[in-house]
Amino acid sequence: MEKAAVRKAIKAQRLNKKVxxxxxxxxxxxxxxxxxxxLNGNHRLSPEEAGKVGKLLDLDKEQISSLSAFPVRADFPNATDPFKYRLLEVIGVYGDSMREMANEMFGDGIMSAIDFTLDMEKVTGSQGEARCxxxxxxxxxxxxxF
Known part of the structure; x- marks a missing residue:
């Protein structure tokens, strides 16, 4: 089964089990x-972790194995998806300013996307609205x- 089909099947199983x-x-x-x-194929789990997910979601051997396969990160962002588009817009509007500030703080370099963490949380704004x-x-x- 191809990558997209496996990912779709894993997602369907997760949603079906309400996990x-x-x-x-x-x-x-x-x-x-x-x-x-x-779960979207852009990172890999260890075989042990993939087994735990397989048990939790009742996945078959092929699906479990796919979770620990080395990913090929070649998908381009879908710029028509509103959430992804807004993230691209943030970089477009603030990217140069963030680069200039980073250079002032750290010098000439880049932020690693390999030695990296990303966290997302729901917070409440000053007027009680949900914020991301x-x-x-x-x-x-x-x-x-050199």
Whole structure:
């Protein structure tokens, strides 16, 4: 079965069993955002963690094995999806300013997306409205001179 079909089947099984991503993450002891990315094929779980997910969701051997396969991260963002579009818009509007501030704080370099964590939480705004708080936390990698 191809990657997209396996991911679709795993998601269908998770939703059918009414298991949240947070519950899957608790089962394997990992961050929910990381686990969501693994369930979507953009990260991998260890074989032991994949087995725990398989047991929780009643997955077959192929589905369990796919969770610990090395991912190919070649998908381009779907810019028509409103949530993804707004994230791209944030980078478009604030990216240059964030780059300038990062250079002032850290010097010439980049934030790692490998030595990295991402957290998302629901918070309440000053007027009682629901707000989405996203924290990107990456190791600073200084450019080398040679």
């Amino acid at each position: 949240t991503i947070a519950e899957v993450a608790k089962t394997v002891g990992k961050n929910p955002t990381f686990v969501a990315a693994a 708080k996203i924290t990107l936390n990456g190791k600073w990698l200084e450019y080398k001179t």
